[in-house]
Amino acid sequence: MPGQSEDWNLPKSWNRKILQDWEIDRLLTNLEVTLQKRYRQSTRKDLLLGLLCGYSLKKIGQDLHKENAAVRAGLSNIYRDIEVLTGEANKSVKSSNLVYVLEKHGYRRGSVVATIQRRDIPHNLPAPTYTQFIGREADMKKLLERLSSVHGAHMITVHGIGGVGKTALVLAAAYLCLKASNENSSDAPKFDAIIFTSAKQQELIPTNSILWRQQGQRNLRDIFREIANALDDPTILQSPPNDQFDRVRQILSKRRTLLIVDNMETIEDRNEVIEFLYNLPICIKVIITSREQIALLPIRLRNLPQDDGLQLIRQQAEEKGISINDEDSKQLYDRTGGIPLAIVYSLGQLSGGYSLNSVLNRLTSATGDVARFCFEQSVQGIKGQPPHKLLMSLAIFPDSAILAAVAEVAGLTAAPDIVNNGLARLQQLSLVNLNPETKRFDMLSLTREYALAELAAYPDFEREARRRWVRWYLDFAHNYAGEDWEKWIHYNKLEPEEGNLRAVLHWCEDKEHYEAVRDLWLLLSHYANLYAYWDDRLDWLQWLIEQSERRGEWSCFVKIIVRKSWLLIRECSSVSLKEADKILRRTWVLRDHADLCVQADLAESMARLQIRQKDYKDARHWLTVEEKLVIEANLEERQHIRYFIPVLYHQAEIHYLEGEYLLAKKLFQEVMKSAEKISWHRVINSAQNWLADIAIEQGDRDEAQKLLIQGLTVAETTHNKRRLARYRRSLARWEKKWGSAEKAYQLSIKAIDGFKLLGMTRDAQEMQIFLDSL
Template sequence: MSCGTGEGLMDIWAPIAGLAVIIGIVAGIVQILQYLQERRQKKRQPIAEEVIASSPPAPAIPSNLPPRGEFIGREKEKVRVREALASRWPLTCIDGIGGIGKTALALEVAGECLRASKGEVPANGMPTFDGFVWTTAKDRELTLNDVLDAVARTLDYPGIAQQPLEEKQESVRKLLQSKRYLLIVDNFETVKDDAVRDFLLRLPEPSKALITSREQKLRQAWAVSLKGLEQTEALTLIRSEGRRLGLVSLEKGEERVLLRLHKATGGAPLAIKWAVGQIKQKGQSLDTVLAALHEAKGDIFEEVFARSWSLLSEEARCVLMVMPIFAASASRAAIEAASDVHHYALDEGLGQLVEMWLVEATDALDAAKRRYNIHPLTRSFARARLSESETFEREARLRWAIHYIERCSDMGRWGYTPGFPWLEAELPNLLAVMEWANRAQGWDTVTSIFVHLYYFLGTRGYWQERIKYGQMALKAAEQAGDRSSAAVCRHTLGWILLRQGKHVNAEELLQSCIRSWIDLGQKKDAAQAMITLAKIAVVQGDLDQAREVIDEATRVVGDAGYEAVAHGLLTTQGHIELRSGNFEAARTLLLRALEATQRRGSRVSVGSRQIDLGNVALAQNQLDEAAPYFESGLESSRQFLRQDNIAKAEFGLARVHALRGNTSRAAELALSAREQFVRMDMEYEVTKVDALLRQIGNKAGTETINGQAADMSAF
């Protein structure tokens, strides 16, 4: 009975139990679905401050920074980037030409900040952040949506990435406002979505943005502009790459050889690595690689310049193509003349080139003083483009030469001292015009430029250039049959050779130019050449010959009243009396010469006469009178950078200090003078300085030192 009753109960409860199991499973599924739905809705809701605050802690320092490679140099630039990131400035831009190392610098500084943020190294002023987000526009089109997604996923808020763009932007903004994050955008110049720019400019505190760009368009950013590596940095990189690739010739190569690669690449790290790779992978010689860089051959130029060239306006292309014509930096006026692009179009073209780092500009506020230059790689690229248009190049070079001829003509025959700063800035370009005109057999251009340059070259101590280009101009004048210009060239060469102690050659040149000027009736020029010839006799100690030449020069000019000739006659007569030991007569003549040159306003010659009077006083052991003359002569000579007279004044003061027993100061001045004399190949003066240095060491008597004064005149 009981067994029957139990079986009945089991029959009743079995279906009920099965049903309960089914209901339990269904309920469980419902709960799971409900949980997932709630989680989905939670993630789709706009993020709020309290949500962020209550969210589970993310990894200590979230980061998606790419791996860092070896980094060399750029210590100053790293300091500047760190300074920007530590400031209140929200946006920092590392800009520069392609391949100059912008991305590497951004990654290096970000990596250092990451290590400091993790506590792996002491911060020591290094900016620290709660997270690092790296995005790049290289080889892809980067939009604001891409940037926002990168932020959300890197900082471990994947739900934000699922939101509509407008909500996503607000959520990311609040996220960046909640903690101090660093957002990096690489290759910003290729970003076409203006919303990215707007977002970065409105980045909330305390987060920061760091971008790299080949263009200088973000004026609101803290700019860190990159140029080529310094020589020591470039050498380190070349040797490091040589070691990495097993190129012992580069790893252990001579510095002078490796510096050729630095010069050709302008210190651009990408170009250096490309060049080393060519040597390794293709077995090319260094000379072959350097030639390829010079001629803009190789895929590196496509990588660095192709996109930029495609974006340039026609006017900007014309400006860029004329830049290699200039041997050094150029003024706006010179670029305008060569390119034939004018006014607003020129401003726009230059502006575009500067923004894209194809042309570099100095920061002078005065447009007339601003200079423009290009990186060596850009020069090679632009030169290759220029060579593709023979007509444009020929016309551009002609306009370029005419510009400099006209500008020189404004200065008169010799140039004038107020124009020296312009001549200094433009000297490489003026010499380049001479080189080009000489190759093109433009003889008049060669002589015209040199006639306006030689006084400046002599004054500023560019004596080797005066000799080289004086010889070039002499040949050009002879080719053109221009006897007067040929005589000018001979006189200028004789002037230099006299000061270098090459008296025989100097005398031959001077005799020739005197004959030419006499034949041409140019008495003033002939007399001045005679005065120079007389100075050779003074230096050689043939004072009678010197007097005869001075008398002949006086007869040639008669009573014409040429002030420059009268000054030269007085000066040379004073030198003759000084060498003769007639000190009072020498003083009288040289004082008259000083007064004459002061009346003429020739401030460069004033320094020469002051040094002469210092030598007269020193020869008489009148140290208290000699010192002020030498000091005044030194000051005057430094004002116009008259290099030979600077050295002569320093040598005069060295002798004064030696006689006063101040041997330390004497040696210091003597060594400074010697350095200048050696540079200008003034062998006679070098021997005099060496003798003084020996006498200082041996504590020589006053007679020996005083005796040097009579033959150290400042011509």
């Protein structure tokens, strides 16, 4: 027979048609040459042919009269061999995709090596928490059918108890859709965007090997923010709150979108969110996961069937280096009830040194949910010890935390060895994860719920731990936040802590710890403004204004007004400028409650307001006032330079706006020299932008280009969003005058997006007019 070089050892019951469909001889030859292994005269050949027949492990074992364990080990080796032969990723080949992989690489008769046209659709899916998704074939099939465009379902719910694998199933389906969409294949429904939102502070994925950093979307506004971030569309957040739904609906209606809302039961404004989802266009598929059943085309997840549960046990045992026989695996499956999270954590306890009998006994005696089954024994064994304090302390952090912060909150900074050993013990017990890349500690949300319950049982410890938590972040902000002329070099350390900083602010607000909110926000405001983080900045400022006014703390009141006016003036709409004028004039009356430096800041805000209103005469008056206050303050040299620079800067700005380019150039050069003395790099970068604009106006093509390229590089490196938008605006003007109209168009679009993200309404409008003129 052509293509058959040996007699096959196939059982008669096997379908010999497989030899007609596949180029078996070439496949075996390539395997033997590549791997230097015998395939033809060994059981490897028979196992491979059994797979190509589509038979299950059990069927192959029966027909070959082999034990399941031997068949399983042989198949695992074959998968690895196929990966080496085809170049597929390590541990990517399995029984479910073996036929596809070999067909893709041309081993099916009549097939050709696939050429895939890729596209990258926008998505924000978190990384999978499993090396192989196990089971749920029927549920996956049902979910994919409902996600297809031909199915009438608009909203799909996946519900079940905590730890049953709702999120894992939905993410596995989403990744299939992502792959099909990127490769334009028909293996799964295709979408133009896939957006994942979750109300959990950490993903509730039953695994203990991969750290997830998922900041929760707890309400409709948070969901809108996540959609805006995923689609890189700032117009959603810049729309008035009452108009955001219509804006989201308008944007999503232009593309086929998969929107996932995870953990619906913990969303604050649940009815409002459901109403929003229900009224989305039909082109949008919505998946909701919840512990509570919602009557919206539900898919209910139950425990894993025995075969799948045992496969999960084997997978986890292999990953953790545990030896567990078939009998013990069956017993563990029975005691856990086939709940994936209970299986994963039970194997984690075994790897931490617990005996199987101990794990099984605690599982049967537990009275709570799956988390209690898994954690009670582990936590009971560390109570009263440093690991217990560390566990409760880490639970206070909604986002991942560095070792120093956890140690401080636990009150163990004086004992670094105890901290290291305690955290190592928690990792052994699968209660805590360490991200090897970021060196940050985290825990699953189910673990955190249990640990927070433990924390509540020790009110004295919780009170002190919360106090240390707030103090640690205040010290952290003192070290790395503050004014950008002094602390900008440390701002990169703030971003990983943003979720925890927000949590401190919210907790202190709830507990009416006004002083902590005040001190922390005053330190963070420059960072938040410079990098356009936290779209709720005005809300926090208003809260602080009201609280400081109620307490008669007028010095703080003046400081907060200055910061609020800064945002209002930057927005530069008629409404915001009117409000800024109102609050600044009222606050000027109270200026004597603040020190002279704050009064100088207040005068600067008055000058900035008049410049935006094009009242340059009054602006010059306020700059004169500001200059006198700076002189009167009698500051040391660096402080004097810092507070005198804004006077020069705004004087130069006025000259530019009045068309006096020579005077403007001279003053901006003075600004740069002064800023260099104190390493105020943001101002240097800003003045350089103005000098480039002056060069454009004066027709100095080469000088303008040099300044813009240098300045843009710095703005990109420092992630200064405001300066990025302004440099792109200037470069667009340069391209229009001397370069490419197409580049001018592209730069204009980016500048407009930047201005909108920053809430700079007038700048965005002016840039739109420029764009329309191209």
